[in-house]
Amino acid sequence: MIDVHTHLGSCCSWSKRLKGWVKVGIDDLLAYMDENEIDLVWLLPIPGRVDPYARIVGPELVLRVAKEYPDRIIPFCVIDPRNPKAIKKLEEFARMGFRGFGEFKVKLRIDDPRSIELYRACGELGFPVLIHMDDTYNPDIKGLKHVLEEVHDAVFILHGPGWWRHISALVDEREVYPSGKVVPGGMVERLLKEYPNLYADISAYSGLNALSRDPGYAKDFLSKFADRVLFGxxxxxxAPDGSQFGPNGSHIELLRNLNLAGDVLNKIIHENALKLVDI
Ligand SMILES: [Zn+2]
Structure with missing residues (x-):
């Protein structure tokens, strides 16, 4: 199994059952992997201290641990597009051995011209681009359409509440984690249908919620887009219940409980990730 969305560092909990910061190091990540039969992870930095509720390690440390455990960890890099040397830095990262770009989490519109320039450079380097989308970071889904029209040769992997709430055609923009039946024909479905270079990452509460709210729709959705969904x-x-994503098994349990066809599950839990970044 490949978990395409992991970090090292600290996260702050807002759960009623757990308060404060949880800090993990490389031994914790490896223990999570061993205990849950995760063979390989994509390890993602975020661009600096952009999120006051997460202190995630940067690209340098990601690369160091990936070099120590090359058969367990795929290193991703990330850069703030406002850095005037962003493209140069990205090319340097590629030479250093990074394999992808993300988690891209910046307070800019997703289709900011500086970001678009970076996505293009990622496409040239063969780096998949993993983007967090919500109302603060890389909004919004209409801008994503603009990005997809501008950049054809990069693979985009979307995650976060700003993406997943559009699994339904009926969207209340005030709801971060909407509940209730999915109305088919949402932007997620339409964009995946239209753009073959677009993928979806089911990680965190946003992905879990989107695929739990209407299991019937989720099963059809995952079967239809089996080639473009990634387990993370x-x-x-x-998690909101005070447990930790990954060790709590919530994402894999969700997939297993949907009784997906064997080939669908295999694509989601490892084949698609291998297709995007080989080892
Ligand atoms: Zn993340």
């Missing part, structure tokens, strides 16, 4: 958890972030 957002380890070491904390």
């Amino acid at each position: 958890t957002d380890f070491p972030c904390i």
